[in-house]
Each structure stands twice: as structure tokens, then as C-alpha cells.
Amino acid sequence: MNILTIIGTPRKGNTRALNDLFKAELADEGDTLDEIVLPRDFGDICCGCTSCILHGEEKCPHRDRIAPLIERLEKADLIILATPVFVMSCSSAMKAFLDHLAFMWLVHRPREAFFNKTALVIAAAAGSGVGDTVKLMKKNLFYLGVPQVFDYGITAIKMGGNYEESPRKETIKRQVSAKAARVKRAAARPRVGLKTRLFFNIFRIAQKKGWNKLDADYWCEKGWLDGKKPF
């Protein structure tokens, strides 16, 4: 299994600690571990030109930097999105990265590879905001076509503190272990559920109306307008 983490902070803090705990539980011998650290590996902010959606992803001004990262995403079997909670949301580095994937959303030009993946969303906060943060990242993965997305968030760590000093450390470890076992089982046999199928069909109808020619042509070339499916 190829496990790719996209971590929305360069800090060696709680987000990284949780990610490391999960990786230790998830990775078996022979598995590949890959990691994209934000904003070190990608720090561009979407300028909103809409070129990727309307004229093709190769027209994105940040194409040279985002394209190799998308290739790594496509190769992953399990994607981990890990972020600290900043003002009740994911880090701005994570948001900027996710913005650059919009052209691959189900409503535009989804990639077949994503329908075979499993994902895990991790969020670390001092007090509150884990729920909204996790929801945002899960939604992004759903609209990229990833059918099985798990989440884990912690709120019990003081600002600037380390989970290693938390009185809940052992509980966190146990929870991570149990969640990782579920993720592993799901990743062993990815399944596309009803919700993804429903949204794929809704967007298929939208494509038939040809709102964005580039998207409609893509769906047509794939045979998805004639009943073929990417899953």
C-alpha cells in the first residue's frame, strides 16, 4: 500500500505527532510512505483565475509546482490529510493546496484513480474547531471522488502544548490504534458507496447540459455520458 500524507504545517507539533502515530499503526512491511509538507512543498495561493476549470489544468499559473504533487496523490492508495486547527478551520497552507484540486471535483473532471482510494483526515486543536475542520476536509475528499474517508481529531491539548504531555496520551494512543485498524480494513477493499454513485449520476445529468464545454468533453471522452463509470 502506498500511503501519502499531506500535512498542513511544517511544525513538529501535535498534528505531526498524530500523523506519526497513525502511520506506525497503518504501515506494514513493504508499504511505501510518502509525505507532502505544506507550505514547504507547495505554498501558492489560488489567484482565482478559473483557468484550470474553464481552460484546462495546464493553464494554472502554478502548474509546474502542483502537477507533480497531483501525480503523487494519484499514486497513493491511502491519503492522509493532517492539519492543525487555525481559526476554526484547516491551516491556510492546506486550504491553498485543496483549492488547486478544484478542477478534479466530481462536478468537473474527476480522475478515475480517486474512486479506488481510502482517506483519513486528522485535525489537532487546542480547544474547538475540530468538527468544522474535519468536515471541510472530508467534503473535499468526497468531491474528489474518494469513497471512504475516516477522521480523527483531538481538542484536549493546550495551545503550544504537546500530546506527549497530555494526561489523555494513553487514551489518544488507544483511539488511534482502533481507528487505524478500521482504516486499514477499508483500504484493503475500497468500495464506492451510494452517495458517490448518486452524486456521479447528478453530475452526469449536468454534463449532458454542457455547462462547461471542457468538462462535458472530458465526460464524453471517458464514455461516462453513455453509461460507463469510473468505478
Ligand SMILES: Cc1cc2nc3c(=O)[nH]c(=O)nc-3n(C[C@H](O)[C@H](O)[C@H](O)COP(=O)(O)O)c2cc1C
Ligand atoms: C493562528 C492560530 C489559530 C488557532 N486557532 C485555533 C482554533 O480556532 N481553535 C483551537 O482549538 N485552536 C486553535 N489554535 C491552536 C492550535 O490548533 C493548536 O496549538 C494545535 O495543536 C496546533 O497544531 P500543531 O501542534 O501541530 O502546531 C490556533 C493556533 C494558531 C497559531
